[in-house]
Amino acid sequence: MLRSDPFTTHTDPVWRGRSAPPGCSVMCLRKEAALHVHKDFQPRVTCACQEHRTGTVGFKISKVIVVGDLSVGKTCLINRFCKDTFDKNYKATIGVDFEMERFEVLGVPFSLQLWDTAGQERFKCIASTYYRGAQAIIIVFNLNDVASLEHTKQWLADALKENDPSSVLLFLVGSKKDLSTPAQYILMEKDALKVAQEMKAEYWAVSSLTGENVREFFFRVAALTFEVNVLAELEKSGSRRIGDVVRINSDDSNLYLTASKKKPTCCPTKPGADLERS
Numbered sequence: 001m002l003r004s005d006p007f008t009t010h011t012d013p014v015w016r017g018r019s020a021p022p023g024c025s026v027m028c029l030r031k032e033a034a035l036h037v038h039k040d041f042q043p044r045v046t047c048a049c050q051e052h053r054t055g056t057v058g059f060k061i062s063k064v065i066v067v068g069d070l071s072v073g074k075t076c077l078i079n080r081f082c083k084d085t086f087d088k089n090y091k092a093t094i095g096v097d098f099e100m101e102r103f104e105v106l107g108v109p110f111s112l113q114l115w116d117t118a119g120q121e122r123f124k125c126i127a128s129t130y131y132r133g134a135q136a137i138i139i140v141f142n143l144n145d146v147a148s149l150e151h152t153k154q155w156l157a158d159a160l161k162e163n164d165p166s167s168v169l170l171f172l173v174g175s176k177k178d179l180s181t182p183a184q185y186i187l188m189e190k191d192a193l194k195v196a197q198e199m200k201a202e203y204w205a206v207s208s209l210t211g212e213n214v215r216e217f218f219f220r221v222a223a224l225t226f227e228v229n230v231l232a233e234l235e236k237s238g239s240r241r242i243g244d245v246v247r248i249n250s251d252d253s254n255l256y257l258t259a260s261k262k263k264p265t266c267c268p269t270k271p272g273a274d275l276e277r278s
């Protein structure tokens with residue numbers, strides 16, 4: 001998320017009512033700001049999970065598509081997260097491929113289906129037939145190739161033709177961070193943030209070679225997608241109960257949260273991990 005002011009409340013549909021965590025004064029999203037770390041799921045969502053009012057969310061598989069120019073590192077990004085592997089040899093994706101990942105968010109099972117799509121022009125028309133029904137779109141560019149950043153707008157436009165722009169979550173991901181010098185990275189980040197702002201996408205910079213930010217990024221995708229699904233379920237069931245925010249402090253930036261420090265008013269606090277891969 002683009003955060004020009006650390007304490008502003010976001011007004012677009014995804015962020016409405018949620019404040020940026022204190023201390024997050026940077027322009028691009030840092031892992032300290034991640035939802036699952038700071039435990040600022042919307043109160044309605046936390047409460048619904050604790051009261052087992054999440055309907056079919058636990059049985060659902062949410063589709064996430066990964067798009068971007070050829071060779072920007074889409075396959076490597078998914079493989080780093082799902083298999084913890086990295087292949088330095090380039091093998092073009094032909095059409096599409098997908099991986100399933102299971103999580104547990106606030107005690108509720110949740111699955112993501114990560115669709116790796118081909119960046120090569122000749123496979124694009126096959127890949128685009130799989131864009132439909134995505135809950136999140138990840139647009140990848142190479143941090144060392146400015147043209148790949150420029151092309152992200154077209155990738156987004158194509159993906160949005162098949163999806164509802166008002167409800168889909170957007171992520172702009174700069175890849176191959178290990179290949180940038182700090183000075184090069186700062187320059188590219190400036191441009192990337194502008195593009196992310198225009199797209200209303202959350203910006204992340206990752207390296208699949210070193211693994212930097214990869215896990216944090218996908219946990220973030222899972223947490224936000226989960227939250228949107230629970231809210232949709234609550235809308236469907238007409239639930240209007242609002243609970244207090246339950247804040248679970250993690251010792252550091254540890255992703256696995258352990259104990260609740262504050263009890264919500266509407267439901268008992270249940271200690272346990274908030275977001276885990278299973």
Ligand SMILES: Nc1nc2c(ncn2[C@@H]2O[C@H](COP(=O)(O)OP(=O)(O)OP(=O)(O)O)[C@@H](O)[C@H]2O)c(=O)[nH]1
Nearest residue numbers: 071072073074075076087088090093119176208209
């Ligand atoms: N140094 C470095 N190289 C990377 C990184 N990610 C990917 N690569 C390399 O970049 C090349 C392309 O990676 P892929 O993941 O296959 O790219 P892709 O976007 O899936 O390509 P298409 O399938 O053609 O769309 C490979 O040689 C990878 O080893 C990274 O984080 N760091």
